[in-house]
Amino acid sequence: MDGLDVERLLGLALDLAGSMGASYAEARYHALHGHQAGLMDGRVFAAGYEETVGLAVRVIVDGGLGFSATNRLTREGVEEAVRRAVAGARLASGMLRRPVRMAPGRLGRAKYSVSERRPLESLGLEEKLGMLRERVGAAGLEGLGIEIRRLTVFYQELRERKVLATMNGGYIESYVPRVLVGYNITASSGGSVRNRLGMLGWSGGLEGLDEEDLTGSLEDDARSLAVALTRAGRIEPGRMDVVLSPELTGIAVHESIGHPSEADRVLGREAAQAGLSYWSELELGDRLGSEHVTVVDDPTVPGSFGFYLYDDEAVPARPRFLLLEGRVREMLHNRETGAVYGVGSNGAARARDYKSEPIVRMANTFVQPGDHSLEELVEGVRSGVYIRKYMEWNIDDYRWAARYVGLEAYRIRNGRLEEPVRDVVLEITSPEFWGSIDAVGRDLRLYPGFCGKGEPMQAIPVTMGGPSIRLRGVMVR
Amino acid sequence: MTGFEELEALAGEAGRRLHGLAEEFVVLARGVEREMLKLARGEASVVQSWNSIEFGVYVARRDGRLLFTELSTSSPGDAVESVARLVERLEPSPLYAPLPRATGESYSLVDPAIARHLSGEERLDLAHDIELELLGDVAGMASLSRTRLVLLNSHGERLRGDKTAFTGYLRVFRGGRSGQWSWAHTGYDGGRPARRAAQAARELAEECQGLPAERVEPGRYRVLLSPMVAGNLVDELVGMANGASILFGMSFIRPDTIGERVFSEALTIVDAPRDASLPGYSLFDDEGVATRDKAVVRRGVLETVLHNSKTAKAMGAETTGNAGLLMPRPFSIVVEPGDLGSDELLEALGNGVYVTNNWYTRFQSYPEGAFSTVTRDAVFIVRGGRPVACTGRIRIADRLGELFSRVEAAGREAWRLEWWEIPVPSLVPHLLVGEAGITTA
Numbered sequence: 001m002d003g004l005d006v007e008r009l010l011g012l013a014l015d016l017a018g019s020m021g022a023s024y025a026e027a028r029y030h031a032l033h034g035h036q037a038g039l040m041d042g043r044v045f046a047a048g049y050e051e052t053v054g055l056a057v058r059v060i061v062d063g064g065l066g067f068s069a070t071n072r073l074t075r076e077g078v079e080e081a082v083r084r085a086v087a088g089a090r091l092a093s094g095m096l097r098r099p100v101r102m103a104p105g106r107l108g109r110a111k112y113s114v115s116e117r118r119p120l121e122s123l124g125l126e127e128k129l130g131m132l133r134e135r136v137g138a139a140g141l142e143g144l145g146i147e148i149r150r151l152t153v154f155y156q157e158l159r160e161r162k163v164l165a166t167m168n169g170g171y172i173e174s175y176v177p178r179v180l181v182g183y184n185i186t187a188s189s190g191g192s193v194r195n196r197l198g199m200l201g202w203s204g205g206l207e208g209l210d211e212e213d214l215t216g217s218l219e220d221d222a223r224s225l226a227v228a229l230t231r232a233g234r235i236e237p238g239r240m241d242v243v244l245s246p247e248l249t250g251i252a253v254h255e256s257i258g259h260p261s262e263a264d265r266v267l268g269r270e271a272a273q274a275g276l277s278y279w280s281e282l283e284l285g286d287r288l289g290s291e292h293v294t295v296v297d298d299p300t301v302p303g304s305f306g307f308y309l310y311d312d313e314a315v316p317a318r319p320r321f322l323l324l325e326g327r328v329r330e331m332l333h334n335r336e337t338g339a340v341y342g343v344g345s346n347g348a349a350r351a352r353d354y355k356s357e358p359i360v361r362m363a364n365t366f367v368q369p370g371d372h373s374l375e376e377l378v379e380g381v382r383s384g385v386y387i388r389k390y391m392e393w394n395i396d397d398y399r400w401a402a403r404y405v406g407l408e409a410y411r412i413r414n415g416r417l418e419e420p421v422r423d424v425v426l427e428i429t430s431p432e433f434w435g436s437i438d439a440v441g442r443d444l445r446l447y448p449g450f451c452g453k454g455e456p457m458q459a460i461p462v463t464m465g466g467p468s469i470r471l472r473g474v475m476v477r
Numbered sequence: 478m479t480g481f482e483e484l485e486a487l488a489g490e491a492g493r494r495l496h497g498l499a500e501e502f503v504v505l506a507r508g509v510e511r512e513m514l515k516l517a518r519g520e521a522s523v524v525q526s527w528n529s530i531e532f533g534v535y536v537a538r539r540d541g542r543l544l545f546t547e548l549s550t551s552s553p554g555d556a557v558e559s560v561a562r563l564v565e566r567l568e569p570s571p572l573y574a575p576l577p578r579a580t581g582e583s584y585s586l587v588d589p590a591i592a593r594h595l596s597g598e599e600r601l602d603l604a605h606d607i608e609l610e611l612l613g614d615v616a617g618m619a620s621l622s623r624t625r626l627v628l629l630n631s632h633g634e635r636l637r638g639d640k641t642a643f644t645g646y647l648r649v650f651r652g653g654r655s656g657q658w659s660w661a662h663t664g665y666d667g668g669r670p671a672r673r674a675a676q677a678a679r680e681l682a683e684e685c686q687g688l689p690a691e692r693v694e695p696g697r698y699r700v701l702l703s704p705m706v707a708g709n710l711v712d713e714l715v716g717m718a719n720g721a722s723i724l725f726g727m728s729f730i731r732p733d734t735i736g737e738r739v740f741s742e743a744l745t746i747v748d749a750p751r752d753a754s755l756p757g758y759s760l761f762d763d764e765g766v767a768t769r770d771k772a773v774v775r776r777g778v779l780e781t782v783l784h785n786s787k788t789a790k791a792m793g794a795e796t797t798g799n800a801g802l803l804m805p806r807p808f809s810i811v812v813e814p815g816d817l818g819s820d821e822l823l824e825a826l827g828n829g830v831y832v833t834n835n836w837y838t839r840f841q842s843y844p845e846g847a848f849s850t851v852t853r854d855a856v857f858i859v860r861g862g863r864p865v866a867c868t869g870r871i872r873i874a875d876r877l878g879e880l881f882s883r884v885e886a887a888g889r890e891a892w893r894l895e896w897w898e899i900p901v902p903s904l905v906p907h908l909l910v911g912e913a914g915i916t917t918a
Binding site: 089 | 512513514515516517518520521522523524525526527528529530543544545546547548549550551553556560563566567568570571572604609616617618646647648650657695724725726727803836837838839840841842843844845847848849850851852853870872874897916917918
């Protein structure tokens with residue numbers, strides 16, 4: 001790999017850590033390579049390349065956890081990294097009541113890679129830009145009654161290569177290429193100006209540019225802006241039924257089920273950063289949502305932005321059922337939290353790059369689809385609102401109360417979609433949200449994103465999604 | 478150890494490879510040593526350390542073709558050369574501007590105590606100096622770092638920077654209530670910045686613990702923003718007073734309002750790269766241009782939009798010495814203090830809400846500045862100038878420009894802050910806002 005004897009360097013790190021008293025050690029070679037570019041109104045304003053290559057070492061000594069990272073990929077560089085990790089672990093061990101330990105369990109010894117039908121390395125940057133520009137240029141953004149003031153499009157690819165070795169026999173080599181295309185459309189009408197951020201992302205090669213409909217996404221978002229800017233009025237606040245699109249379901253499941261299910265957050269390890277979790281008050285089997293709600297986090301979804309087969313502690317990935325028919329089924333665990341709870345890891349340890357410690361993360365989090373069509377969901381509403389797209393969202397650091405503000409939304413009366421309404425606010429607690437769902441659609445869709453957590457902040461690729469869902473009798477402003 | 482000798486050698490090699498391939502280039506070689514103690518439940522959850530070399534490379538031809546590269550590797554030569562060969566296959570960029578001369582100066586702002594700690598020569602006792610044993614249930618982090626920087630460019634100019642930083646934040650829990658505060662300094666000062674932050678966090682948690690709980694109904698309230706909250710919202714504002722944000726349609730700031738009073742007269746915000754107490758300190762930007770302290774907002778008047786040479790040319794302005802590798806950026810933000818002490822601020826608030834920390838600020842519409850942000854930790858209900866109750870998590874939902882036009886006063890004491898929600902090191906006082914929208918679930 002890159003002319004380096006990576007396996008030898010990893011072995012050196014593990015041997016040295018063991019000789020220095022580590023009861024656990026892992027070493028990870030982690031490389032990210034890829035092109036980046038930005039288009040502004042169809043012209044390339046900047047292009048670039050990212051290369052992040054280095055080695056991470058994590059050890060447990062006397063119950064303390066130490067982590068170090070270096071990009072000096074020499075014997076001396078690796079030895080120094082191990083010494084720093086061990087020194088850090090010893091320092092931590094003096095400030096502990098409960099020693100850190102790793103849950104036992106089966107570790108992988110495997111190599112895997114995501115195949116690319118059109119490999120990212122097979123085309124030059126200028127050819128990729130040509131493909132991108134062709135799709136952007138094909139988007140019909142005129143004739144909507146709005147002025148498109150600015151269209152910026154960002155292309156980013158990251159070819160991720162990892163070699164992970166753990167003291168107790170885990171060894172994983174992996175290659176996962178990912179592509180992200182993000183954009184911002186800023187449009188105006190009359191005295192109003194709005195913008196819409198969009199994102200497409202996948203694991204695999206450039207074939208994704210054909211499979212993901214960038215042109216169609218741009219056109220659809222421009223239409224949404226036109227609706228918001230030219231036709232939408234205000235909604236009368238009140239309690240009513242709400243139908244949410246897969247885009248809204250996705251952000252809600254990520255924020256109010258996925259994040260609170262992270263066991264390190266439940267244990268308080270991220271308390272000063274990403275916060276705490278209302279799941280700390282729940283037991284397995286407790287009812288949180290209605291019987292229509294089953295939530296899965298599954299890293300193994302082929303082609304997904306959050307795809308992986310082994311986590312960064314060499315634990316095999318598998319689907320995790322966070323909620324099963326509305327009841328709490330399991331949390332997301334790494335080996336540390338799996339040991340605390342006595343349940344073992346379920347393969348949720350992820351690190352952004354060589355500079356990052358593996359912590360508990362989501363992968364692809366979604367509500368399992370049901371059997372309703374969107375039309376059937378709407379037909380069952382006498383008075384309500386359908387929110388199709390959002391811009392503003394946030395949630396408190398206990399993951400208790402979230403806010404979603406619609407960009408494109410429509411009033412529902414007597415089972416029919418009627419006039420558009422703008423800036424519809426759904427500000428709601430997590431139990432009320434998931435408990436008020438009485439029907440789930442079959443239109444499952446996943447949306448890519450970068451999820452932030454950790455210190456230093458690690459933005460990792462994930463997807464979030466689900467089908468359209470219907471909530472009964474919730475407050476809308 | 479990442480010494481200047483090594484950085485100079487690697488940057489020099491990159492520069493040699495670029496000669497002949499690029500008419501204009503900048504190589505930024507950065508050596509970073511950092512150690513971080515991360516805390517949770519009053520214990521050390523992990524101690525992390527980093528020793529890495531990072532490169533930022535800008536390559537351009539005078540016909541406007543340009544390329545940026547970010548490399549985190551100790552052997553950048555081949556990557557630099559192959560990337561430089563890409564540039565001729567690109568089209569001219571609408572943002573190209575001739576590379577300015579490196580008018581900045583080299584600098585060294587190194588606290589020997591931090592330098593000795595990171596080199597292992599004489600270790601500091603962070604837990605002792607923060608007085609961790611007094612804090613009980615606490616989470617957060619404390620970080621010590623040293624960054625060496627070498628800049629060289631195609632004009633044959635070369636600059637060096639060398640600085641240290643002591644940053645962190647602590648969240649103290651007391652009986653289901655909490656307070657959080659941060660610090661950001663270029664020096665260790667015996668750990669005093671961390672102790673002050675710990676005391677502030679503890680006092681907020683304990684004061685909140687001693688008050689009854691009360692719910693806030695949605696509506697419009699007089700609001701006192703703590704420096705932690707004001708720092709986050711000012712950071713968002715300065716992020717929009719940025720040439721790139723405006724060009725990309727991601728800002729409510731209109732450049733044609735430069736020179737006009739668009740915010741409250743009580744508000745003065747300075748980008749202060751030459752403030753030697755703040756970790757953003759630098760005497761040159763990523764294009765080598767000399768930095769200068771400048772008001773973004775002076776007594777409510779929009780005075781400066783931050784630029785590098787490229788956004789400046791695109792918008793018919795001059796660079797403000799705020800170049801990042803690609804986009805303009807602030808270095809350190811200073812909000813001018815006022816003359817009210819803490820009791821006077823509460824008295825001036827009268828009846829309203831005192832918000833001490835927030836997170837997750839998100840925009841419904843960047844061009845309109847419509848946003849909301851969620852409070853966390855202690856939120857006080859104030860009546861008659863006295864905190865009478867503590868409330869749960871609520872939201873401020875408003876328009877950012879309008880909120881800053883309703884600032885009535887700033888506090889006398891300012892705090893040096895940096896954390897998740899204040900990514901740019903900032904020196905910020907309390908800000909009293911005459912009215913802001915509050916929402917709850």
